[in-house]
Amino acid sequence: MEPILLYGFPSGSSMGLVAALEWLGKPYRLCRVDMLGDMREPSYARLNPRHETPVFITDKGELLTETMAIAAWLEARDSDRRISFAPLSREADRMHQLMAFVNTGFTGAFSPLWAALEMEDPDPAVQTALRDFGRRAVIERHDKLEGMIGQGPFLVGERPSLADAVLVGVARWLDFHEVADRGRWPKLSALRERLEGDPAVIHATKLENGEASSGTGALLGHMPLDEVIERFGV
Numbered sequence: 466m467e468p469i470l471l472y473g474f475p476s477g478s479s480m481g482l483v484a485a486l487e488w489l490g491k492p493y494r495l496c497r498v499d500m501l502g503d504m505r506e507p508s509y510a511r512l513n514p515r516h517e518t519p520v521f522i523t524d525k526g527e528l529l530t531e532t533m534a535i536a537a538w539l540e541a542r543d544s545d546r547r548i549s550f551a552p553l554s555r556e557a558d559r560m561h562q563l564m565a566f567v568n569t570g571f572t573g574a575f576s577p578l579w580a581a582l583e584m585e586d587p588d589p590a591v592q593t594a595l596r597d598f599g600r601r602a603v604i605e606r607h608d609k610l611e612g613m614i615g616q617g618p619f620l621v622g623e624r625p626s627l628a629d630a631v632l633v634g635v636a637r638w639l640d641f642h643e644v645a646d647r648g649r650w651p652k653l654s655a656l657r658e659r660l661e662g663d664p665a666v667i668h669a670t671k672l673e674n675g676e677a678s679s680g681t682g683a684l685l686g687h688m689p690l691d692e693v694i695e696r697f698g699v
């Protein structure tokens with residue numbers, strides 16, 4: 466069977482993995498998950514007890530969660546090196562380094578901002594403190610990432626890789642939370658612009674928004690969440 470990626474909307478980090486599947490060019494299926502609704506239902510725990518996206522169903526029908534584990538699965542099967550680099554190469558090391566940075570500190574810096582936004586019965590003082598702490602953390606992590614970006618057009622090498630895929634879904638949260646003008650980080654801003662204009666990212670964003678997009682043809686279609694839970698849930 467073809468692997469299936471469950472990606473979340475609105476504004477999920479998993480949008481970048483959809484783009485990575487397009488760049489990879491091998492047949493895949495998708496399942497679109499409403500993070501504010503279906504993902505919170507008890508039945509979703511059969512796919513991921515932490516109630517998070519992304520979730521991946523491998524070609525053997527096995528469940529795999531965590532962005533870094535899914536990226537590693539794709540990398541191991543990227544025989545044509547479309548989204549990764551030769552094992553043991555300097556580029557592969559650098560790609561792993563950047564992916565780890567983005568998936569940990571960079572992504573985590575937004576947590577207080579999400580917590581402030583999603584508070585059910587907000588205490589204004591706590592909300593303000595969370596926003597302030599979150600803004601400072603996001604700006605600090607952006608400063609650090611700006612310092613890590615080289616002179617090339619993408620995070621590593623001359624074409625988008627898994628590192629760019631892990632970044633692209635998260636980087637837009639800067640604008641969503643109105644933390645700062647993206648132009649404050651010129652290299653990161655140029656990279657984001659390049660990625661946002663990439664056909665695979667445009668395809669992934671359209672799907673996330675509920676619009677039709679066939680992409681390059683590797684996407685074989687969407688599966689309803691109920692069916693995925695029924696067939697692959699534990």
Ligand SMILES: N[C@@H](CCC(=O)N[C@@H](CS)C(=O)NCC(=O)O)C(=O)O
Pocket residue numbers: 473476477478479500516517518519530531532533568
């Ligand atoms: N460590 C996980 C984190 C995944 C994660 O936090 N996903 C977010 C969406 S981007 C989520 O599902 N959050 C739960 C929620 O929104 O309630 C990974 O890297 O895959």
